[in-house]
Amino acid sequence: GDSVTQMEGPVTLSEEAFLTINCTYTATGYPSLFWYVQYPGEGLQLLLKATKADDKGSNKGFEATYRKETTSFHLEKGSVQVSDSAVYFCALTTGTASKLTFGTGTRLQVTL
Amino acid sequence: GAGVSQTPSNKVTEKGKYVELRCDPISGHTALYWYRQSLGQGPEFLIYFQGTGAADDSGLPNDRFFAVRPEGSVSTLKIQRTERGDSAVYLCASSLYGTSSGANVLTFGAGSRLTVL
Numbered sequence: 001g002d003s004v005t006q007m008e009g010p011v012t013l014s015e016e017a018f019l020t021i022n023c024t025y026t027a028t029g030y031p032s033l034f035w036y037v038q039y040p041g042e043g044l045q046l047l048l049k050a051t052k053a054d055d056k057g058s059n060k061g062f063e064a065t066y067r068k069e070t071t072s073f074h075l076e077k078g079s080v081q082v083s084d085s086a087v088y089f090c091a092l093t094t095g096t097a098s099k100l101t102f103g104t105g106t107r108l109q110v111t112l
Numbered sequence: 113g114a115g116v117s118q119t120p121s122n123k124v125t126e127k128g129k130y131v132e133l134r135c136d137p138i139s140g141h142t143a144l145y146w147y148r149q150s151l152g153q154g155p156e157f158l159i160y161f162q163g164t165g166a167a168d169d170s171g172l173p174n175d176r177f178f179a180v181r182p183e184g185s186v187s188t189l190k191i192q193r194t195e196r197g198d199s200a201v202y203l204c205a206s207s208l209y210g211t212s213s214g215a216n217v218l219t220f221g222a223g224s225r226l227t228v229l
Contacts, residue, residue, distance in 0.1 A: 004154075036220075043116070044155070044203065044220040089154050093216070099145065099168065100218065102154030 002027045004090050006103035013080055013110050021075040021106045023064075023090035031092040033057075033066050033073040034100065038087045047075075047088070080110045114138075116221035118204050124227045125194055133189040133224045137206030144187050145218060146179055147203040155203055161187060194228045201225045 007022040025031060035047040035057070048057030053068035062077045073090060090103040117136040125131055137144050143162055147155035157171040161181045169179075176194075181187040191198055202225075205218040 041222075043222040044205075046217055046219075049217070091154075099157040099160055099171070100147075100155070101157070104152070104154045 002031070002092060002094055002101045004092055004101055004103035006088075006090050006106050009087075009105070009107035011106060011108045013108070015082055015110055015112055016079045017110075019075070019077040019080045019084075019108065021088055021090075021108070023073045023075065023103060025071050025073065025090070025092050027071075027092055027094050029094035031094045033064070034091040034093075035062070035064055035073070035075050036089040036091055036102075038089065038105070040086070044089065080108070082110045082112060084108060085110045116204055116206050116219055118202075118221040118224050120224055121222065122225045122227075124229065126229050127194060127196060129194050129228075131191045131194055131226060133191075133202050133226070135187045135189070135204030135206075135221060137185065137187070137204070138219055139185075141206035141208055141219075142184070143207045143209060143216070144181060145205040145207075146187070146189050147205065147220075149201045149203055149223070151200075158189070158202075191226075194226075196228050199226055199228045 003026045005024050032051045034049045036044045037047045048059040050057040050066035056065045064073050064075045087105045087107045089105045091100045119134045145160045146158040149155045159179050160168040164184045176192045178190045201223040203223045205220045207218045
């Protein structure tokens, strides 16, 4: 079945540091890939997505590129802020399936 | 409404009791989803409605769990004879359409935290 593997957290960075959160996947079909973010006390929000190989999703300074050859969708940001502190979830959905398969989440903590 | 609304936000119950969790999706969204998020884990799919019908209930863990969406809008997740292992945050999401993966963006509610003592 489909699965998503994320790097374990927590990830602790100083403000303005470079961020990478690794995500790899296993899928039976041709997945669409997503990053969701969960800020403290809030619901899951879509951060970015990519629907086919080599697509780059971007939003709020975050980027992720759909790499079919390495089955990866790593999240990056060039300069993190304290307000980026949250839990980040990589997810996929395949074919005509409407349900998302999530990774376990990676907690990011950014300090001054 | 403007977003997906879930009630109650917190529910504490005793083992063996019956619980109902309510989800009010975004107006006009035809698809509605229930997920369960245990502590330290990612959300796990439970059930998906397209309109009034359950199009995919493959994630329901056992027959103690049941969900309805009688008028194609509000949905209720029902848990009978609750067990301590049912403790989790139950998330509801809705989307405009229920198919075609990549274009189908889900909007999540803040969740209902269930604690079974």
